[in-house]
Amino acid sequence: MLKIENASKVFAKGTPNAHTALNKINLTLAKGDFVTILGSNGAGKSTLFNAVCGNFILDEGRIILDGRDMTFMSEHRRARSIGRLFQDPMKGTAPNLTIEENLALSYSRGHHKYFGPAVGKKERQLFRERLASFDMGLEDRMQTKMGLLSGGQRQVVTLLMSTIVLPKLLLLDEHTAALDPATAEKVMNITEKIVRDNNLTTLMITHNMSSAMITGNRTIMLDSGEIILDISKEEREKMTVDDLLKKYSEKKQKQFDNDRMLLG
Amino acid sequence: MTLLLGSLQLGLLYGIMVLGIYISFRILNIPDLTTEGSFTFGLVISALIASKGHPFLGILLAVAAGAAAGIITGFLQTKCKIHPVVAGILTMSGLYSINLLVMGGSSNLTLLGSDTVFSVFEGMLSSVDKEIVRIIVAIAVAVITVVILFVFFKSHLGLAIRATGDNAEMVSASSINVDGMKITALGISNALIALCGGLITQYQSFADINSGVGILVVGLASVIIGELFFGRRSVVLGFISCFVGSIVYRYIIAIAIKSEWFPAYMLKFVSAVIVAVALAVPAIKSALKVLSIRQSSMKGGSKNA
Ligand SMILES: Nc1ncnc2c1ncn2[C@@H]1O[C@H](COP(=O)(O)OP(=O)(O)OP(=O)(O)O)[C@@H](O)[C@H]1O
Ligand SMILES: [Mg+2]
Numbered sequence: 001m002l003k004i005e006n007a008s009k010v011f012a013k014g015t016p017n018a019h020t021a022l023n024k025i026n027l028t029l030a031k032g033d034f035v036t037i038l039g040s041n042g043a044g045k046s047t048l049f050n051a052v053c054g055n056f057i058l059d060e061g062r063i064i065l066d067g068r069d070m071t072f073m074s075e076h077r078r079a080r081s082i083g084r085l086f087q088d089p090m091k092g093t094a095p096n097l098t099i100e101e102n103l104a105l106s107y108s109r110g111h112h113k114y115f116g117p118a119v120g121k122k123e124r125q126l127f128r129e130r131l132a133s134f135d136m137g138l139e140d141r142m143q144t145k146m147g148l149l150s151g152g153q154r155q156v157v158t159l160l161m162s163t164i165v166l167p168k169l170l171l172l173d174e175h176t177a178a179l180d181p182a183t184a185e186k187v188m189n190i191t192e193k194i195v196r197d198n199n200l201t202t203l204m205i206t207h208n209m210s211s212a213m214i215t216g217n218r219t220i221m222l223d224s225g226e227i228i229l230d231i232s233k234e235e236r237e238k239m240t241v242d243d244l245l246k247k248y249s250e251k252k253q254k255q256f257d258n259d260r261m262l263l264g
Numbered sequence: 265m266t267l268l269l270g271s272l273q274l275g276l277l278y279g280i281m282v283l284g285i286y287i288s289f290r291i292l293n294i295p296d297l298t299t300e301g302s303f304t305f306g307l308v309i310s311a312l313i314a315s316k317g318h319p320f321l322g323i324l325l326a327v328a329a330g331a332a333a334g335i336i337t338g339f340l341q342t343k344c345k346i347h348p349v350v351a352g353i354l355t356m357s358g359l360y361s362i363n364l365l366v367m368g369g370s371s372n373l374t375l376l377g378s379d380t381v382f383s384v385f386e387g388m389l390s391s392v393d394k395e396i397v398r399i400i401v402a403i404a405v406a407v408i409t410v411v412i413l414f415v416f417f418k419s420h421l422g423l424a425i426r427a428t429g430d431n432a433e434m435v436s437a438s439s440i441n442v443d444g445m446k447i448t449a450l451g452i453s454n455a456l457i458a459l460c461g462g463l464i465t466q467y468q469s470f471a472d473i474n475s476g477v478g479i480l481v482v483g484l485a486s487v488i489i490g491e492l493f494f495g496r497r498s499v500v501l502g503f504i505s506c507f508v509g510s511i512v513y514r515y516i517i518a519i520a521i522k523s524e525w526f527p528a529y530m531l532k533f534v535s536a537v538i539v540a541v542a543l544a545v546p547a548i549k550s551a552l553k554v555l556s557i558r559q560s561s562m563k564g565g566s567k568n569a
Contacts, residue, residue, distance in 0.1 A: 053437075079439035092437070094430035097423070104420075105427055109439045114421040162437075 001201040002029040002169055007051055007061035009225075021047040023225040025061070029169075032199040034216030036206055038244075044225040045205045049171050054078045066168050080109060083162030085155070085175035092158035095147030099138065099157055102146050103127045106161035130160055134190055152183035156190060163194050170195065172204040188215070209241045221248060228252070269395045271518045275511030276402035277463050278482065280409055282490070282506040284330075284456035285483035290502065291417075292449045293429040294341070297352030297480065299457055301359030302333040304476035306458025308366040311373050311471035319381045323462045330458020331451040333359060338447030363473055371473040380466035398467070405463065409456070410503045416452075417499050425449045426499065457483075478532045485535050486510040488542040 009022040021044045029035060039045050051058055054075040062071045070078050085092060093102050104118040104127075124142070131139040134156055146154065155175055162170065172191065176184035192215065195202050206212050212219050213236055221229035228251050231239070239247075281303060288296035306326035313322030333355055340351035367373055386397045416422045427435045428445040436442050457479075465471040490509025494501045521528055
């Protein structure tokens, strides 16, 4: 489904501040793969997502989604087939628009209607059903402005927004990191349900190693813009978080404690 | 009586320009300084065509001219990545020459003796008082514009424009071209402003190349006055508040002139002060709050000591 070939990006190229954020990344995902991504701060995880979404054009390499070469496609055209969630719940929604207006906006993704009411009876009914399935009472607040919702509620709506028209690829960038543990778990459960029910191809960045090890069917670890570990579901099942850290420090030959502090 | 009716007429007509400013400043969240240029652009085109005997065509072309001006500013902002304020100033400044060109190099043009949209309706409703007919025309234009805008801003495109002013990143993530939305919105905004210019010149039966000077501040003042009454809640209320703000502004001006508090040439200064103060209100409020917290904590501190 997704194929990243030899992707490289150097920021501030040709200056003393030159920084290799992505270094010849190769990654292939089959349809329905759910890959969790680990890596310390600054490893290049978000940069990888930015590259896939087209926030910048790669220096080198190609990005192919469902057989279509997107390497030079504009950001909003790529967005037609990619859903993305950020750590910051504010980022994914328009605060002064109502819940249903936010949903309507993302529901229009893909089709090219410009005129005609954005929120009709049919849409309202669909939004209500989908919101109700989360059991958070959001279906009764569809006329509420998005900005009045809590971070967790916003993240759930954003999740629905990015999957209401099924994307070919779902990118989750620490989307539960800003939530309290209980809400984070709830949002994570909803995420897993949506991904499972729709067989979505998904990449999820997280700093929570134990959750990364049990979520999805594969885990990769990024370091200095390179994929240094790639662990399949079968391998993962036999490993503990400590095993993973050991494996990582063997690779990096860095001090174990340091890594645990950074990643744990 | 004439003053009363006259201010109402002007308030309603200028309200259309206020709508344009509301769309760029409040909905799109972009400071657009094209206003003075696009207002005059609409004004001179409407006057020229009306003087040739086609008042309605004049209004139509004024709208198109304003839209074009807005689209140019939008293009400069988005595709050429020029700062919004500079982009607006560039269009406005360039339009000054274009406006003179339209007027054939002269700085004013009279429509006395030519038909205007107002005189046409006055002729049709000859049994009704002329001033009343003018109010009816102004109200009709206002209502039609608000209804069209209301429907538009509830459509897919309108929703995308509103979201662009709110969170452009999210709009792009919804696979919508943000640049396109900004250009469209600036086109609509300046089309309304030029429509206003086009109506005003036919209302006055006179066109002056400098009519647009200071119009942006008038518009901003009206937006802010309107918000005093209605707050910032929904788009529809926003549109209505534009007209209320515009009418109230005209009455304030009328009263000020009538009472001779200050000479007429001080009007722009007074408007500027009103806008500056109104925009500073949130900052003043928070400064006062900090001050009161500090004072109460100092009191508490001395008690504890
Ligand atoms: N637009 C940019 N210009 C210059 N440098 C950048 C840019 N974007 C990212 N970087 C750099 O690339 C590196 C990788 O950043 P990135 O945001 O991908 O890290 P991350 O793995 O997501 O980290 P975190 O866990 O903190 O989110 C960092 O050193 C960052 O400073
Ligand atoms: Mg990151």
